[in-house]
Every structure is written in C-alpha cells, then in structure tokens.
Amino acid sequence: MNLPTSASTDQTGTGGITLDQAVAGTALPQLSYDVSATTVVLGALASRDWRPMHHDYKFATERNGTPDIFLNTPNLAAWFERFITDWTGPRGRIGRMKFRMRDSVYPGDQMVFAGTVSCSEIDETGCGWASLDISVSVGDRLCCTCTASVALPTDKNDNPWARKSGDWKP
C-alpha cells in the first residue's frame, strides 16, 4: 500500500504556488507509486473504460501479447493531473495536456513521475502560465511523456479559476 502522498498540504485552498515560483528549470516534486493490479482495475473502471486488457489477465497476455494488464490512458491523464496539482495547489488550473504513450505500466511496476518547468509567461489577458515537461518512467523504461500548461496565480490574490471564456485562452 502506498502512503497517501498527495499534497494536499494546502487544505484551505489559500496556499499553493504563484507564478514567480515557476521559474524555467524548476523541478516538480517527484511522485513514485507502486502499481498493483488493483491500481490498474480501479483506474480503468473509474474512467469507464471496460476494455478487457485493463482487467483481464488472460486477455491481456494471450490476445494483446502483453506481460500483464496495464494502466489505461484516461487514468494516466488523471495521474498527470494529480502530479501537477500536487505541486501547484488547488488554485493551479490546468489548461492543456498533451501526452504520448511510449510503453505500458504494469502491476508490480513502480512508476515515477518527474517534471520540470520549461517556461513561464503572462498572456495578453493577464493570465500567468507555466509550461511543464513531464515523464513517467519505470526504472530505465520511459513509458509516457506529457507537456502541459497550467495557469498559476500571478499573486496571492489572483485566482485563475475566476477566468471565463474571453479571459481564458488555454
């Protein structure tokens, strides 16, 4: 059983980082997680993904030819969300995520999320953005890469969630 490491150090929603703390090159806190069969099945069903390679060992190994059942993509997206907002706190608002699958994550793997800030900027509406490069690896195996843009408060009084369509350009 993994220890609950999600940050949620900021239980009041008043903390979290601001844009000035998202300097290019800044490393996000690494997240390691021991994946079990339960992790895979729970994530698949939570994302309403009923495909058998995410819960049926025989199907995965005999039909797909994979070593085991494996994490599904929508659930990986949810892991990326957690990884990002663990760092930002609740005022961080993800605007865009693009990811590419390279290899699968199986029960017994320890997946490691790592990320860095590639750049930060304030757009024409005054919204502060941090661009992130993120990877998921198992040992030496790179399983997934992701680039993401997350809106961050420009100061302690700013709230990216208050932005509506005209002021929100992800």
Place this chain on the structure above:
Amino acid sequence: MTDDNALDEQASPERAGLPENTGLPERTGLPAHIAALIGEPQYPETATFSVEMSYAYNTLSATENGNPLYWKPDVADRLTHGMTMPVSTLSLWMRPHRWEPGATTEQVALKAHFDLKEQLDLPEAIMSDNTMILHEPVRPGDVISHHQVLRSISDPKTTKLGTGRFWVIDVEYHNQNGELVGVESYTGFGYKRTAPSTSEVNS
C-alpha cells in the same frame, strides 16, 4: 496492440517505428466520400446521464488525489463557486455504458475512428498522441454533449506495424448551456499488418 480501443491502444509510435511528423495534410487516393467528412461534425450526442461528484471520487481515489478543490466544498465555493470535476475526467461524462437497453453490440467511444478503420479496410489501429484542452469547468448536474470532427487523413504510410493511414479526430465537449468545456484531439494510425517474410514464417 491489435485490439480496438480508440482511447487506449497498446502500441506506441516509438515502438512501432512511427514518424514524428505524420504528413497529415496529404490525401492521395482517398475515396471522395471519406474526404468529404473532413471538417464535418459527426455523431452529435448528448450523455444519457448527468455529471455526478460521486463518480468523480472514483478517479480521485484511484489516483490518491487529495486536491481540496474536489474534497472540500468550502474551498470549491471560494475558488470555483461550487464543486467541479477533476479536469482529466473530461471524456468520462460521454463514455457510453457498456450495455444499455436496446444495444445489440458493445458500445464504443470515438465512432469516427472505427468508421475509418472499416471504410478504409484497415483492421488494426493504434492511437499515438492525445491532447486535452480545458475550458469551462464541468460541474455536478451538467449534461454533456459532444461531436466528433475528422480533421485530416494522411497519404498511405508504411511503418514497422504495417501500411495504413494516420488521421486526427477532434472531440468537442459542451455543457447544457452550450458552453465549451473542452476539446480532445486524437492521432490514430489505422493499418494492415505487414505480411511476415518466408524466413520469419519458417523460424
């Protein structure tokens, strides 16, 4: 990797030897009725169930995500004027029940992808890139609608997997007020497997 799952194919572009640039604007030899689909909204649908927080907790639990924005109503009131869904659950609210009354086959998401496989006679497919762009937050009680738009289809390409075509399909999601809540973009590769050589057959 031979299984049909538009949202989660097994093979990766790197493992399959797929190019980074898929040359998507090209359309050589594409049947006119398929080319005519490019840019046209397809399969407009409205969810048969409303968005609910209780289902979102499954995702939060599966990822041990303790973001107080989703667990603490006072935080949600302060930041988002009420509860919102984890942003990564965008597609969740349009994913069909595996079975429902009247259904004769398994219900699948991203039908435009499966149409292309069938109409182009490309029995296998993988998905490579997935982009998610997030707009208005999704809230409990929302009823989400979506439609699919085929953006492009490439010329025939040969990769380590086989010969086929790349395509890009966008899925646009709106809430019951017509507000855009998000767009997902999928890059797929439909293909026929390359026949094994004699030496491979005999080995």
